[in-house]
Amino acid sequence: MNPASLLVFDVLLLLSIVGLAWASLATTDVRRSVILFIAFGLVLAVAWGRLLAPDVALAEAAIGAGLSGALLLAAAHRQPRLLTPESTNAPRNHGAAGAGVVLRWAVTLLCTALAGTLAWALLHVFSSTPHDMLPGAISANLAASGVSNPVTAVLLNFRAYDTLLELAVLLTAVLGIFALGQATPGYQPAGPVFDGLVRWLVPVLILTAGYLLWVGAHAPGGAFQAGAMLAAAGVVLRLAGRTDTGLPEGFVLRIVMAAGVGVFLLVGLALLLLGRPFLGYPPAWAGALILLIETAAMLSIAATLLLAFLGGQPESTGVKAAADRQREEISRC
Amino acid sequence: MTELFLLSALGLMLGLFLGLLRVLLGPGVGDRMLATQLIGTAGVGMLLLLNVLLDQPALLDVALILALLAAVAAAAFTGQQQTQHD
């Protein structure tokens, strides 16, 4: 491979990344900013692929370019008023809206200084002799981890604590969203062309989720990417104007939301009872346990991301809605 | 063959920059969204080429997901939310 032309490719890729980031933040038009941010995510996915990080590229393609983009676009579409400076009519906000030239320059200077410091620190890291202890330890223990994809091994075995806590963070975020208000209103039917797309896209997304979950054991993929694909299927249904996005309701929804953390904890505690360290899988069982945890985590992540897109508790349609209405009537009497 | 793949990737990169210009110039939001679609296709193409160049078969999956989710952003962009309470 000719390194010189790959270098040209790298430079152009990085220029487009910086250009998109700058352009996305230089405008005050919210929708333009969000569209540029989506393009930024698309190019970033290519950069992850270029840096031999296909796991991250998968997540970026599914979440960074897809779900975050849809989330931000829907918000920009919904409330252009709140999100543009004109709406900040309260007097205390005037300073922020028309930040003085001095302030602007001071902040710019500070950020430049930060970038310089970061760059200096990183160059220092790169020029020192590489410490290969951690990657060495991982490849030495990979055979006993139950999976052969090193990233999955780190996430679900060597650093399983981190992933458990991350799932707890996701759960907390959804509970926070629930506490803040109701779901955003549904969408109008999107018409026959988009319906035609939905008819094949949703099954393909669900199939892809299953494929990514399974393949995560030995190749890039795993619960996070699979969960994002499932959530994307729900988002597509929602955008097409369906009220039913495949989310369960009431008690079952709560179980699905907590499944990731719950199964993870149960496995950890069961192992403690069996006299092993918390989440220290016996090598013979590791593969199966990881698949079990990942399946539960995928369902939780999918529910979390879809609820995040809805922006609150979904309006219930079935039995629970009827019960709620009844309760309301009783309290009115 | 490797040279050809690299050259093609650079060609797609050139197209991406042209799309970038359209994203920056606008003028309408629709134009920008359209150019973002073009950038997405360039991304898919580059991932297909990098998959061979860097010998990373998983990049095919990345390209597939990028392609599958391309329509989601457009739908979110054009979707009309029912006006109930805001």
Add this chain to the structure above:
Amino acid sequence: MLTTQILYALTGCVIVALGLRGALLHASLLQRIVAINVMGAGVFLLLITVAYRGPGLAPDPVPHALVLTGIVVAVSATALALALARRLHAERDDG
């Protein structure tokens, strides 16, 4: 020390600075959220660059796992921030 690493790392630093500047200076809540996401992407770029070992060599999987976690946490934090912004909007309209 690889030229690729230096290039990507410097870009990461620039993105972090751009994102931080945007988050501090923008008046619009949604644009601040976008700016924080850009800043996060810069941090991810730095981490992935540190993991990169050169062509044909297996990169360090630990930063990859960190970034994977980071992407998912970032999107849920974004959703929470958007819900918060929506609530602020509703409150301001009432009051």
Add this chain to the structure above:
Amino acid sequence: MINIMSAILILAGVFFYLAGSIGLLRLPDLYSRLHALTKADNLGLGLLAAGLSLHSQDLFIMLKLLLVWLAVLAASATSAHLIARQARRQETGS
């Protein structure tokens, strides 16, 4: 022989892609730009995928490449339709 075929297909794909991007940049209004995009997506990526599947000569990879192309095709057709409809809606002011 197969290498030459695949090279021709890939180069043709890049050519059509570039033609599409130039069209997107040079054409005067949104609707004609929509037209340019389909060149890039349908033909450009299709030829590129065809060239790469000739190169790989692996049935599984060929199927995946076909799937990628079909996904891009359907997604770009749908989003082009949605964007055009949105633009019409704004023009007619409803």
